[in-house]
Amino acid sequence: MDLRGKADDRFRHVGTALKESLAAGEDLGASVAVIIDGETVVDIAGGYQDKAKTLPYDPRSLTCVFSSGKAVCAALIMAAVSEGKLAYDKPVADYWPTFAAGGKGDITVAEALSHQAGLSAFLEEKDPAIWIDWEATCAAIAEMEPIFAPRSASGYGPQTYGYIAGELLRIANGQSVGRQLAGLTDDVICGLTLSQATRTTPLVKPKRPPDLGEIDAITKAAFLEKWSSPAGVSRQAWAAAEIPASNMHACAHGLAEVMQLFASGCWGELTVSDKVREEAWAERIHGADLVLPFTLSWAAGVMRETGELFGAPPTAIGHYGFGGSCVLADPARNMSFAYVPNQQSPHLVADPRAVRLVKAVYQALT
Structure with missing residues (x-):
């Protein structure tokens, strides 16, 4: 072969x-x-x-x-941290204020990225097409309450992780993940x-x-x-x-x-x-x-x-x-x-x- x-x-x-x-x-x-x-x-x-x-x-x-x-998202976040636009140990809500809803105000960037925020998935039914609507998905994540106690364990977020990381990057860089990547590769x-x-x-x-x-x-x-x-x-x-x-x-x-x-x-x-x-x-x-x-x-x-x-x-x-x-x-x-x-x-x-x-x-x- x-x-x-x-x-x-x-x-x-x-x-x-x-x-x-x-x-x-x-x-x-x-x-x-x-x-x-x-x-x-x-x-x-x-x-x-x-x-x-x-x-x-x-x-x-x-x-x-x-x-x-x-x-890839984690690497771009790391670059934003190195540039001083984000910090791992600061709360996500410092950058994304509406994220503080549902008792999430003290969850840090690093905790969210390491799947400790209790935001693994939506327990309540959603329109499955929500995932192609960036604003709607981010709003739903921002308003939700954690589905397990933050910092008590990791709970992998198959989809939600990308919106949390991606919204942080959009706020930090003024560009979506896709647009930032398009300028790089x-x-x-x-x-x-x-x-x-x-x-x-x-x-x-x-x-x-x-x-x-x-x-x-x-x-x-x-x-x-x-x-x-x-x-x-x-x-x-x-x-x-x-x-x-x-x-x-x-x-x-x-x-x-x-x-x-x-x-x-x-x-x-x-x-x-x-x-x-x-x-x-x-x-x-x-x-x-x-x-x-x-x-x-x-x-x-x-x-x-x-x-x-x-x-x-x-x-x-x-x-x-x-x-x-x-x-x-x-x-x-x-x-x-x-x-x-x-x-x-x-x-x-x-x-x-x-x-x-x-x-x-x-x-x-x-």
């Missing part, structure tokens, strides 16, 4: 790992990228965009990366135009649904209610909307570039101080998540490596997206990594395909 793109010879095992996933049918098409201190050392793709295997998957093919986009997009949609590759659904663990009211509201995610709208309307936590489209190289903000403090025109980077990846809470069926260590919007979550040393942080996409940064090595597949798997985290690729990266670094 031939791969497209380029990779330094010492990272040849990364290409081998991708070839193995493609040959085994675990991947249909995928891109992988590794950047070290701003230098691209892996930028490859293999397989196909379609089940008929007529369209090759290109290193610049765009695929929906779902929750890997949360790490063509390879990570939040809100597809019709012309950009021609670069996208369709997803192949997983062969079985993910294991959500015990289904309680919070998990059900986060994942399984008819209003848990956008519904009743066309695919075009969904793709064109800005839903930062779940509908970004990207290639691996674009994501690895963004993750350089964590890894080295630089991406294009954006820079982040070492002090703020350390604040960003510091552990904010560690324990059993109330929504995801895992024990997780959360930093400010990204997961910290624990228990082979990524197959990396404990200095790594990152995020997964539904179906298997993965982003990672290791500040100790100035290294960032991304994997973007179009064949979805049922693994919510620790996707074996991504873990094999990450281990191949570290094989080259040792």
Whole structure:
């Protein structure tokens, strides 16, 4: 199976790992990228965009990366903190006054980003189309009461996270997440135009649904209610909307570039101080998540490596997206990594395909 793109010879095992996933049918098409201190050392793709295997998957093919986009939001927040526009330990309501409703006035930016605010989902029924209406969704989040005691645990917010982070960014920068990204890259997009949609590759659904663990009211509201995610709208309307936590489209190289903000403090025109980077990846809470069926260590919007979550040393942080996409940064090595597949798997985290690729990266670094 031939791969497209380029990779330094010492990272040849990364290409081998991708070839193995493609040959085994675990991947249909995928891109992988590794950047070290701003230098691209892996930028490859293999397989196909379609089940008929007529369209090759290109290193610049765009695929929906779902929750890997949360790490993109976290990186942009980190840059805003470094610029003095936001602060992790200040209340969200200092920037977004209406957020204080429902007893949320003291919830900090870092607590919201680490899923401690009790805003995982809407327990009460909503129009499923609300998610494509930015103002309506932000207003609903601002007025809601926490659905668990803030700071008592983490409770992952599959959709709500993106609106909280995105509204903070809009207030800080005067631009939506999508507009800010559009000024920085063509390879990570939040809100597809019709012309950009021609670069996208369709997803192949997983062969079985993910294991959500015990289904309680919070998990059900986060994942399984008819209003848990956008519904009743066309695919075009969904793709064109800005839903930062779940509908970004990207290639691996674009994501690895963004993750350089964590890894080295630089991406294009954006820079982040070492002090703020350390604040960003510091552990904010560690324990059993109330929504995801895992024990997780959360930093400010990204997961910290624990228990082979990524197959990396404990200095790594990152995020997964539904179906298997993965982003990672290791500040100790100035290294960032991304994997973007179009064949979805049922693994919510620790996707074996991504873990094999990450281990191949570290094989080259040792």
